[in-house]
Amino acid sequence: MSGFFSPFITKPVSVSQIMLHVLLALIPGIALYVWFFGPAILVSLTLASITALGVEALMLKIQNKQIAPTLKDNTALLTAWLLALSIPPLAPWWLVVVGTAFAISISKHLYGGLGNNPFNPAMIGYAVLIISFPVHMTHWLTPHGLGDVSLSFLEQLNYIFQGVLPDGIKLDAITMATPLDTLKTQLHLNGHVQEILDMPIYGRLAGQGSEWVAAGFLLGGVYLIAQRIISWHIPLAYLGTLFAVAGLFHLIDPAHYVTPVFHLFSGAAMLGAFFILTDPVTSPTTPRGRLIFAASAALLTYLIRAFGGFPDGMAFATLLMNICVPLIDAYTQPKVFGKKKGQS
Amino acid sequence: MTYQEFKNILYNGVWKQNTGVVQLLGMCPILAVSSSVVNGVSLGLATSVVMALSGAAIAPIRTVVPNEARIPVFILIIAVLVTVIQYLMNAYMYSLYVVLGIFIPLIVTNCIVLARIEAFAAKNPPLQSAVDGLAMGLGLTAVLAVLGAIREIIGHGTLLSGIDMALGESAKSLVITVVPNYHGFLLAILPPGAFIALGMLIATKNWLNLRAERKLKGINATAAQVDGGCSPASHA
Numbered sequence: 001m002s003g004f005f006s007p008f009i010t011k012p013v014s015v016s017q018i019m020l021h022v023l024l025a026l027i028p029g030i031a032l033y034v035w036f037f038g039p040a041i042l043v044s045l046t047l048a049s050i051t052a053l054g055v056e057a058l059m060l061k062i063q064n065k066q067i068a069p070t071l072k073d074n075t076a077l078l079t080a081w082l083l084a085l086s087i088p089p090l091a092p093w094w095l096v097v098v099g100t101a102f103a104i105s106i107s108k109h110l111y112g113g114l115g116n117n118p119f120n121p122a123m124i125g126y127a128v129l130i131i132s133f134p135v136h137m138t139h140w141l142t143p144h145g146l147g148d149v150s151l152s153f154l155e156q157l158n159y160i161f162q163g164v165l166p167d168g169i170k171l172d173a174i175t176m177a178t179p180l181d182t183l184k185t186q187l188h189l190n191g192h193v194q195e196i197l198d199m200p201i202y203g204r205l206a207g208q209g210s211e212w213v214a215a216g217f218l219l220g221g222v223y224l225i226a227q228r229i230i231s232w233h234i235p236l237a238y239l240g241t242l243f244a245v246a247g248l249f250h251l252i253d254p255a256h257y258v259t260p261v262f263h264l265f266s267g268a269a270m271l272g273a274f275f276i277l278t279d280p281v282t283s284p285t286t287p288r289g290r291l292i293f294a295a296s297a298a299l300l301t302y303l304i305r306a307f308g309g310f311p312d313g314m315a316f317a318t319l320l321m322n323i324c325v326p327l328i329d330a331y332t333q334p335k336v337f338g339k340k341k342g343q344s
Numbered sequence: 345m346t347y348q349e350f351k352n353i354l355y356n357g358v359w360k361q362n363t364g365v366v367q368l369l370g371m372c373p374i375l376a377v378s379s380s381v382v383n384g385v386s387l388g389l390a391t392s393v394v395m396a397l398s399g400a401a402i403a404p405i406r407t408v409v410p411n412e413a414r415i416p417v418f419i420l421i422i423a424v425l426v427t428v429i430q431y432l433m434n435a436y437m438y439s440l441y442v443v444l445g446i447f448i449p450l451i452v453t454n455c456i457v458l459a460r461i462e463a464f465a466a467k468n469p470p471l472q473s474a475v476d477g478l479a480m481g482l483g484l485t486a487v488l489a490v491l492g493a494i495r496e497i498i499g500h501g502t503l504l505s506g507i508d509m510a511l512g513e514s515a516k517s518l519v520i521t522v523v524p525n526y527h528g529f530l531l532a533i534l535p536p537g538a539f540i541a542l543g544m545l546i547a548t549k550n551w552l553n554l555r556a557e558r559k560l561k562g563i564n565a566t567a568a569q570v571d572g573g574c575s576p577a578s579h580a
Binding site: 098131134136 | 540
């Protein structure tokens, strides 16, 4: 320990400031997203933000609560951004609006508003969209340099709002399955991991473009830990467990299980570890609880990715572990000093 | 049976003690078959008939059946009636019979049927028991119809789809397309949609009750000025 002694005078940090830091920390990932996949993601981010603020204001008004203080706390914005980042950027505008509206109204306000929602609203929004509109949720953009054609920003806007593509361009030409999705399909076709990973969409580590976006989220996450906005427990336990489990399977059978590094840099692993699982409302309060929570979420993510029906398991793992949080909290309460074990 | 008594039983069954949104009995079929109006209403009506008949059949023997053996006796009678309904549907509405599947025989185990027998038919005369069973059944049917309509419109953008299964091929023209060129919203059709929609219905019912209560209080307060707004709010 250093030579400082309590008591300290601390400046109270507001929810609004914390959320602002989290939003800022997302910027490097978003910037890399724009660099590799074009500016369409900015459209869905804007759409989701406007919807989130509008629905939040509406829900508060219905409940006769004060609107301005809650709108300013930035939590609705964060939900909107996390959801927009989980949806394909070329998704039609109504998909973003429906998902965000559902996340804010049903999974946040019907449970009692900020601080009372048991589930991460952004992940509920994502789960609703992926089970309701599975086809629209697979139209991921091809990164620059891979596809034969790419749309201009205006053409992308035209597609998002009107559903019209320029003449002669098919949707398949500008979209593709995610690296995780392709891996799953190819493995089902009895492909060999090594051969599959030689496909151009896999880039250096885990996916052309998407691996850099993941690295951007990692950078933002490290910033959050350095700023003490989040503790290291959840990200480390999540990424560590995912690495360990994936590593174990890879060691046993490298022909059918990809490397642990691939798992860390693909899908929503980085975004989830630093920005989704760490949501203070839906994660445990004790350090030990956080380790258990994140490690279990990583295990579930891996099981869904490797053996489940969906290519990525981050969202479902988060939701499944969210519901365990009260239980984890109850069993990991530290012993109060001076009391015997079992006394309360 | 006086007219007032009849009205009370009906009001009780359809609104005040509604099986779907107040007593919350028989949730399994409510959630499972309410994916469309036709499915919901068909099962609701089948349940209503069983409840009315079983009320009428059990009330006359209520003094004869020994208390210790009453449950098996009641269940046997209900099962006989359900079997009759099941065969009738099999014969005359085969496609609907296939769609509703296991939920027709499961009416026997629907807690609402036995609950009304125990709570009402075992203590009241046959006519009242039959009306009570029918009223409770109609209350359930109403909930299933509203729930089915919400889920069908949001999920498929149609209303009354599959009505030809109940009324024959000629009824196909009755299907209403509410939203043309609809993408479909699968969540409403899947079980979570049933839970969410039922939750909304319960909330609406509670809100209506609360509003009616406030109105009543307001009238009482202006008329008598004795309450002073201190009476505890009762939850329906």
